[in-house]
Every structure is written in structure tokens, then in C-alpha cells.
Amino acid sequence: xxxLQYERPVLQLLNSGTMNKYGTKTEYAPFTHIDGAxxxxxxxxxxxxxxVISEKxxxxxxxxxxxxxxxxxxxxxxxxxYKTNYLNAVCNVFHQEGSxxxxxxxxxxxxxxxxxxxxxxxIFNGPDKTDEDLRTAxxxxxxxxxxxxxxxxxxxxxxxETGQRPKVAIRVNMDTGIYPMWDRFGFNYxxxxxxxxxxxxxxxxxxxxVGLHCHIGTFMLATNAYSIAAAKxxxxxxxxxxxxxxxxxxxxxxxxxxxxxxxxxSYLLGVDTVPTIDQFAEAICxxxxxxxxxxxxxxxxxxxxGRALIDDAGFLIGSVISNKRLSDGRRAVIMDFGxxxxxxxxxxxxxxxxxxxxxxxxxxxxxxxxxxxxxxxIREHVTLPLLKRNDKVVVHTVGAYNMSQxxxxxxxxxxxxxxxxxxxxxxxxxxETINSIxxxxxxxxxxxxxxxxxxxxRTG
Amino acid sequence: MKIKNNIAVSDSGFIFNPTTGDSFSANPVGQEIFKMLQxxxxxxxxxxxxxxxxxxxxxxxxxxxxxxxxxxxxxxxLEEIEKD
Numbered sequence: 001x002x003x004l005q006y007e008r009p010v011l012q013l014l015n016s017g018t019m020n021k022y023g024t025k026t027e028y029a030p031f032t033h034i035d036g037a038x039x040x041x042x043x044x045x046x047x048x049x050x051x052v053i054s055e056k057x058x059x060x061x062x063x064x065x066x067x068x069x070x071x072x073x074x075x076x077x078x079x080x081x082y083k084t085n086y087l088n089a090v091c092n093v094f095h096q097e098g099s100x101x102x103x104x105x106x107x108x109x110x111x112x113x114x115x116x117x118x119x120x121x122x123i124f125n126g127p128d129k130t131d132e133d134l135r136t137a138x139x140x141x142x143x144x145x146x147x148x149x150x151x152x153x154x155x156x157x158x159x160x161e162t163g164q165r166p167k168v169a170i171r172v173n174m175d176t177g178i179y180p181m182w183d184r185f186g187f188n189y190x191x192x193x194x195x196x197x198x199x200x201x202x203x204x205x206x207x208x209x210v211g212l213h214c215h216i217g218t219f220m221l222a223t224n225a226y227s228i229a230a231a232k233x234x235x236x237x238x239x240x241x242x243x244x245x246x247x248x249x250x251x252x253x254x255x256x257x258x259x260x261x262x263x264x265x266s267y268l269l270g271v272d273t274v275p276t277i278d279q280f281a282e283a284i285c286x287x288x289x290x291x292x293x294x295x296x297x298x299x300x301x302x303x304x305x306g307r308a309l310i311d312d313a314g315f316l317i318g319s320v321i322s323n324k325r326l327s328d329g330r331r332a333v334i335m336d337f338g339x340x341x342x343x344x345x346x347x348x349x350x351x352x353x354x355x356x357x358x359x360x361x362x363x364x365x366x367x368x369x370x371x372x373x374x375x376x377x378i379r380e381h382v383t384l385p386l387l388k389r390n391d392k393v394v395v396h397t398v399g400a401y402n403m404s405q406x407x408x409x410x411x412x413x414x415x416x417x418x419x420x421x422x423x424x425x426x427x428x429x430x431x432e433t434i435n436s437i438x439x440x441x442x443x444x445x446x447x448x449x450x451x452x453x454x455x456x457x458r459t460g
Numbered sequence: 461m462k463i464k465n466n467i468a469v470s471d472s473g474f475i476f477n478p479t480t481g482d483s484f485s486a487n488p489v490g491q492e493i494f495k496m497l498q499x500x501x502x503x504x505x506x507x508x509x510x511x512x513x514x515x516x517x518x519x520x521x522x523x524x525x526x527x528x529x530x531x532x533x534x535x536x537x538l539e540e541i542e543k544d
Binding site: 003004005006007008011014325359386388 | 475482483484485486487488489490492493494510512513514515516520521524525527528530531532534535
């Protein structure tokens with residue numbers, strides 16, 4: 001006789017209190033495939049944990065966002081935010097869709113150039129641009145978004161020295177009615193700093209002011225803040241036209257649109273509360289169209305959307321290492337992925353789905369990572385089916401920031417796979433080896449030998 | 461080790477403790493262990509029965525069994541054992 005499928009014995013106390021108005025979830029559909037590729041086959045081939053990116057989802061996200069803006073405004077350009085995910089394969093999907101590159105460091109700038117993006121299509125943001133970075137960007141005719149006066153003076157000096165006239169924009173920070181106000185980047189609108197910077201650029205004539213830029217926050221849930229920001233940048237542009245008879249070529253609204261993740265502390269799920277890209281597009285486009293530009297002088301609208309285009313295209317497959325019971329009786333599950341590779345678990349309650357069939361029985365549990373660190377908590381509280389060692393789970397909506405902010409800490413970073421439109425997986429970043437880490441280390445000659453219990457040892 | 465005599469369990473795994481008013485549900489393996497513990501079956505007997513019926517090895521079952529027994533203790537469903 002064939003033996004029955006085993007499931008860990010479980011006894012659950014039934015609570016007879018009132019149910020919340022959304023009811024309780026009683027079933028969990030296993031998430032066995034990503035774009036047609038089997039989760040178990042992927043881990044067999046590429047190991048666990050494993051990041052998986054859906055090319056199909058990236059492209060559909062991009063097309064949807066592009067459509068949202070282009071149906072409302074005549075001149076729209078997206079620039080892929082490299083810091084959100086700068087794996088070259090990911091960047092190139094966006095470039096194939098027509099995105100420029102938006103970078104915030106010399107490293108990212110080099111990545112964009114190496115990917116083949118023309119210099120004039122690389123927007124250079126950020127507070128830390130070295131003299132060398134600026135010279136390269138000027139040589140490549142890249143738009144440089146000035147963050148502070150020191151950078152403005154550096155650019156003027158380079159311009160005087162080389163005789164080149166860099167294309168620049170200024171980053172403007174402003175009160176859009178949201179908290180916290182991101183006033184650490186760029187020049188303030190309300191106190192006149194932005195106008196001072198504009199005057200300095202226009203009166204000096206060493207620099208070519210081509211655009212105005214803002215980036216009002218991150219994971220923004222209020223579309224009205226974008227409406228205010230677009231109105232303030234438009235106001236600056238129209239006043240530049242009035243005072244200096246110069247048309248600003250573009251208004252860059254930066255990024256900050258949220259993904260469908262659920263922020264920690266939220267009562268409702270992100271999928272139910274986050275505004276759509278259409279709502280953001282409506283707020284921004286209406287504001288610029290109503291600002292008073294002549295039709296033929298409408299500036300190009302640039303968007304540096306990152307998270308909203310990539311987050312839900314990313315998955316993390318992981319395995320259960322063990323489950324145990326905490327001192328207060330709570331169930332705890334230890335996964336083979338931690339906050340070192342899933343930085344975003346510090347601010348999101350990520351959705352986690354088992355990748356194999358389960359019964360209807362579920363448990364409340366804490367999900368821990370494998371690090372020897374108390375902070376390594378993936379979910380403080382989640383209800384999942386009864387997980388056992390080696391079971392696979394899929395963490396959803398992890399495509400933004402995790403593959404650029406991940407830390408190499410006590411273990412090696414996993415491989416990343418992209419599933420193409422036909423469901424074929426391609427490894428786009430190999431799992432690190434000890435050599436990837438140690439190749440940059442140098443042990444001084446006098447530290448290469450030591451003796452333990454009388455046995456001489458030598459480091460290779 | 462034995463389940464208290466006044467604890468009621470239905471065929472569907474619904475468990476009721478009339479002393480505290482608490483009710484519980486158990487999954488099939490949990491129900492099986494629970495019912496054997498009502499008859500004061502030993503750990504060896506329970507293990508043999510589960511290993512014969514389910515796809516599980518002894519080592520893994522032992523860990524799960526002790527966890528389950530601890531839950532029964534936590535909810536005060538086991539008879540108090542008099543110490544010698």
C-alpha cells in the first residue's frame with residue numbers, strides 16, 4: 001500500500017472573536033512557475049536562493065507607463081534609473097524599449113556607456129560627481145543635473161579651462177505638501193535658491209541650461225504632490241523664458257512612483273492602496289499643460305521611473321532551512337535568504353508564496369533569514385502553510401533595489417536569472433564565488449605565515 | 461502521556477476542552493496522534509503507526525512529535541503526570 005503524504009502535526013487554537021471585514025484567507029495557491037519556468041527546475045539548475053526577473057513583465061510595465069504619459073502629453077521620454085537595478089541585461093531591456101539612462105555616480109555612468117547608451121542620452125544626477133566624472137560627461141555631451149553650488153562652480157571652471165559649454169539642468173527641491181521634504185538635494189524653490197542658481201548659470205553663459213529637474217520623494221502615495229511639483233518647475237521654466245528669452249528643453253520629474261508592495265505598518269495591502277501610473281500621469285501632464293506654455297514650446301517631459309517599472313518583475317526563490325518554535329510558542333521558519341540580499345524587507349511586508357502543494361492548514365509564523373544577526377527578519381508575522389526543510393518559497397515584488405543594494409555578508413550573493421518572453425531562463429549574473437570576493441584582497445607578505453600548535457601554516 | 465479524559469474530539473478533527481471552553485482544530489496527522497494519545501499509546505507505538513502510514517522517517521517525525529506534544533502541554537490538554 002502506498003504511504004500517505006506526510007504533513008507536520010499541527011493543533012490550532014480556534015478564536016471565536018469577530019472576523020475583520022475582509023475575512024480571512026483560507027487557501028494558498030502554490031506559485032510553481034514564473035513565466036512558464038518551473039521554480040523547482042530553476043533552483044535545481046541555478047541554486048537557491050535565486051533572483052528571477054520576468055522580461056515580459058518589465059516590457060509590459062514599460063509599455064503601460066509609456067502609454068499612460070504619451071496619451072496625455074505630446075513629448076515624453078523615460079530614462080531608466082540605473083540605481084534601481086543596474087544589471088546590464090535589465091538595463092538593456094529598458095534601452096530596447098527606448099529608455100535613456102539616468103545615473104547617479106561615475107560607476108553607473110560607466111555602466112551606461114559600456115551598455116552602449118550614447119552620452120547625450122545619459123542623464124547624470126547625484127551629489128557626488130568628481131572632476132573626472134564631470135569632464136567625461138561634458139565630453140560625451142551628457143545633460144548634467146547640478147545638485148549644489150560647488151558642482152556649479154566646478155563646471156564653470158572646467159568650461160573655462162576647456163572652452164566647452166556643458167549641457168546642464170538644476171535639481172530643484174520644493175514643498176509639495178508631503179513629509180519628509182527632500183530638501184537635501186538640489187536648490188530650494190521657495191527660498192529663492194533655485195532662482196539664484198538659474199541666474200548664476202544664465203548670466204555667466206559658460207553653461208547651457210537645458211532643463212529643470214526634481215525628485216520629490218520615494219514610494220509616493222500622493223499624486224497631488226507631483227501636480228504641485230510639475231507646476232513649480234513649469235513656473236520656473238516660464239519665468240526663464242520671460243526673463244532670459246530662453247526655452248527650457250525639458251522638465252525632468254524624476255522618479256518616486258510606488259510599486260504594489262505593502263509598506264510596513266499599512267493596514268491595507270499595497271495592491272489596494274497604491275495609485276496607478278495613470279493617476280500620476282494625469283497629475284503631472286495636466287499641471288504642465290495648464291502652466292501656460294505655448295503649444296510649440298512645451299518642454300520634453302522626462303521621467304526617471306524605476307521601482308514602479310521593475311519591482312513586480314522581480315522574484316526571489318528561497319528554501320526552508322529549518323522551522324522551530326520560539327520561547328513564546330510562536331512558529332519560526334528560517335530561510336536561506338536574509339536581509340543581506342533582500343534589503344527591502346526592512347520596509348516592506350513582502351508577499352511570500354509556497355512553491356509546492358499544501359493542505360489547508362496554516363500557521364502564523366515569523367520568517368527569519370540565515371544570518372547570525374538578530375535583525376535578519378524577513379516577515380515579523382505572516383500566515384503560511386506548514387513549511388518543512390527544503391520546501392521552496394517565492395518572494396514577490398523584489399525587483400527594485402535588492403540587486404543593487406544587496407550586501408556581501410558572511411555568504412555569497414546568489415545568481416540572477418531572466419526569463420525571456422518565450423519562458424526560457426537566461427543566467428544574467430552568476431552566483432558569486434569566494435574568488436569574486438578575495439580577488440580584491442591583498443595579504444602583506446609578513447602576514448602570510450603563522451603557526452598553530454607548532455604547525456606552520458602559509459596563506460596561499 | 462495521555463490526553464485528559466474530558467477532552468472531546470470529533471471525526472473531522474475538531475477538539476473541545478470543556479474546562480477552559482477552548483476549541484482547536486488539528487490536521488490529519490495531528491488528529492491521529494491525538495487519538496492515540498487518548499488511548500495512552502506510548503511514543504514508540506505512535507511512531508510505529510505514523511511511519512507505517514505516512515511518508516516520513518523516524519528522525520524527522522521525532523522532532524515534529526515533540527513539538528506537537530509541547531503544544532498539547534501549552535494548551536493543558538495532557539493529563540498531569542504524578543512524579544515519583
